[in-house]
Amino acid sequence: MIDEKREKFIIPIGPQHPALKEPGHFEFTVDGEIVTAASVRLGYAHRGIEKATESRNWTQNMYLLERICGICSHIHALAYCLGVEKLAGVSAPPRAQAIRVIVAELERIHSHLMWLGVAAHEAGFDTLFMYSWRDREALMDVLESLTGNRVNYSANLIGGVKFDISTDQRDTILRALETLEERSKHYLSIVTSDMVFLRRTRGIGTTSAAQAEKIGLVGPTARASGVARDVRVDAPYAAYVDFPVKLVLHTVGDLESRFVVRINELFESYRLIREILDHMPEGEITARIPRRIKEGETISRVEAPRGELFYFIKSNGSDMPERIKVRTPTMCNMASVPVLGIGQQLADIPMILAGIDPCFSCNDRTTVIHQGEDGDVWTWERLRQHGIDFYRGQP
Amino acid sequence: MRMGAMFTDVIRALFQRPATRQYPFERTASPDRLRGKLNWDAEKCTGCSLCVKDCPAQALEVFMVDKANKRVVLRYHLDRCTYCAQCVVSCRQSALTMAHDEWELADTDKKLFTITCGDDADVQRLADLAPKGVNEQT
Numbered sequence: 001m002i003d004e005k006r007e008k009f010i011i012p013i014g015p016q017h018p019a020l021k022e023p024g025h026f027e028f029t030v031d032g033e034i035v036t037a038a039s040v041r042l043g044y045a046h047r048g049i050e051k052a053t054e055s056r057n058w059t060q061n062m063y064l065l066e067r068i069c070g071i072c073s074h075i076h077a078l079a080y081c082l083g084v085e086k087l088a089g090v091s092a093p094p095r096a097q098a099i100r101v102i103v104a105e106l107e108r109i110h111s112h113l114m115w116l117g118v119a120a121h122e123a124g125f126d127t128l129f130m131y132s133w134r135d136r137e138a139l140m141d142v143l144e145s146l147t148g149n150r151v152n153y154s155a156n157l158i159g160g161v162k163f164d165i166s167t168d169q170r171d172t173i174l175r176a177l178e179t180l181e182e183r184s185k186h187y188l189s190i191v192t193s194d195m196v197f198l199r200r201t202r203g204i205g206t207t208s209a210a211q212a213e214k215i216g217l218v219g220p221t222a223r224a225s226g227v228a229r230d231v232r233v234d235a236p237y238a239a240y241v242d243f244p245v246k247l248v249l250h251t252v253g254d255l256e257s258r259f260v261v262r263i264n265e266l267f268e269s270y271r272l273i274r275e276i277l278d279h280m281p282e283g284e285i286t287a288r289i290p291r292r293i294k295e296g297e298t299i300s301r302v303e304a305p306r307g308e309l310f311y312f313i314k315s316n317g318s319d320m321p322e323r324i325k326v327r328t329p330t331m332c333n334m335a336s337v338p339v340l341g342i343g344q345q346l347a348d349i350p351m352i353l354a355g356i357d358p359c360f361s362c363n364d365r366t367t368v369i370h371q372g373e374d375g376d377v378w379t380w381e382r383l384r385q386h387g388i389d390f391y392r393g394q395p
Numbered sequence: 396m397r398m399g400a401m402f403t404d405v406i407r408a409l410f411q412r413p414a415t416r417q418y419p420f421e422r423t424a425s426p427d428r429l430r431g432k433l434n435w436d437a438e439k440c441t442g443c444s445l446c447v448k449d450c451p452a453q454a455l456e457v458f459m460v461d462k463a464n465k466r467v468v469l470r471y472h473l474d475r476c477t478y479c480a481q482c483v484v485s486c487r488q489s490a491l492t493m494a495h496d497e498w499e500l501a502d503t504d505k506k507l508f509t510i511t512c513g514d515d516a517d518v519q520r521l522a523d524l525a526p527k528g529v530n531e532q533t
């Protein structure tokens with residue numbers, strides 16, 4: 001006879017659409033409605049992007065790395081460019097750095113608004129989802145008119161940026177910010193006052209500062225627990241040196257604080273963009289950079305919308321990198337899901353997951369598609385041989 | 396605490412124009428900086444291939460069909476292009492530009508995505524030079 005007491009009930013969620021439209025696999029052991037154990041399995045969107053960088057030149061890699069994530073594409077390129085510039089001993093002109101930061105902050109606004117919608121959707125509050133995404137559209141239009149692309153803006157160059165900001169564009173940005181600021185105030189009041197919504201967020205998934213430190217949370221997720229951690233403040237880069245940002249903190253650590261922190265960060269971004277636009281440094285927007293980068297290795301840290309983004313770059317003096325390692329914020333924050341999930345209602349899990357603003361593509365990185373006509377399936381043996389030949393061919 | 400905090404938004408929206416547009420019946424002008432189809436000026440191009448080296452998507456091929464007279468043919472793979480504008484920046488002769496109004500580039504025929512640009516005679520010369528089996532589109 002089966003010992004009923006020892007039987008566990010495990011609910012597998014994913015890899016398709018585990019609450020979000022991205023691949024990840026979760027297993028929750030439940031006792032009734034309460035989660036008693038949880039595990040995460042990632043890697044479904046692994047695309048071998050770090051390896052692929054080793055066979056492309058420095059310029060091409062910027063575009064490849066930009067495609068690690070569609071939401072925060074600019075910040076990836078920025079981290080990479082800053083690192084490569086450091087290696088080459090060149091720094092982009094101040095005006096270029098200011099433009100980089102403006103695009104980075106616009107990206108943060110679009111990312112946070114998008115998250116607001118997604119998180120509201122997970123809570124079943126689709127009205128907020130629809131309206132916040134409608135408002136976000138104004139920002140996408142700004143990004144499009146500024147950079148020429150809506151998603152992978154490709155604004156950076158190694159050594160600068162591709163475009164300048166004209167007076168007309170400055171006005172367009174300011175106009176959009178004005179509407180968005182109004183709307184953000186409205187959203188802040190909604191997420192802190194709507195009774196039904198608060199029942200999904202207040203007191204759910206509470207993370208103490210000590211716990212956040214222990215798990216190693218980063219970005220707004222950590223700041224919602226009162227951990228003062230922001231690369232823009234701790235180790236300012238690009239134009240953040242001249243235009244400091246204020247740290248946005250909240251101390252409660254539940255889902256509601258994550259909403260509050262992210263929306264308050266929007267206000268800080270609006271302020272910062274306005275300040276930079278008012279005090280734009282004059283001058284060039286590009287610096288000359290050699291095709292071959294001096295031998296050496298470096299790290300580059302930036303604050304992505306989801307938290308600290310870390311790049312390790314190693315050059316052997318050729319026109320291609322020897323090694324690039326990327327650590328994305330979702331990787332750090334994901335660890336909180338199995339920890340915080342325990343003891344919660346199963347129905348709250350999607351919200352806890354959405355609360356860290358997860359980005360699975362960031363986690364997993366890219367693949368290369370062969371562009372020839374000959375679509376064929378490789379046997380394991382052939383793949384192995386290809387690997388051996390590939391490395392034999394290396395110097 | 397209140398109930399239905401977004402109720403007023405919903406009511407107000409009833410009397411507003413829809414936020415969505417009825418594309419393709421209703422179009423908005425594309426911004427001047429929009430990165431659309433790549434245009435190439437054969438007269439300016441020197442055939443240096445810098446654009447080819449820097450293109451992250453291998454969307455460009457440059458053929459020097461007549462070295463003495465500097466006759467160049469450029470093949471552009473529209474379907475591979477990621478519209479990053481790196482080639483535009485890389486080209487020292489300003490031979491490449493991106494058209495902001497040509498962005499509706501989808502098609503059902505894949506062959507149309509390979510565009511060979513250049514003088515008719517040069518393109519013909521390239522076709523003659525090309526090894527057998529290579530399909531040339533002009």
Ligand code: SF4
Pocket residue numbers: 433449450451452453454455475476477478479480481482483
């Ligand atoms: S826009 Fe970018 S992807 Fe397209 S051809 Fe130019 S360099 Fe290549």
Ligand code: SF4
Pocket residue numbers: 439440441442443444445446447457485486487488489490491
């Ligand atoms: S970089 Fe410019 S000049 Fe050189 S081959 Fe390309 S288009 Fe021609």
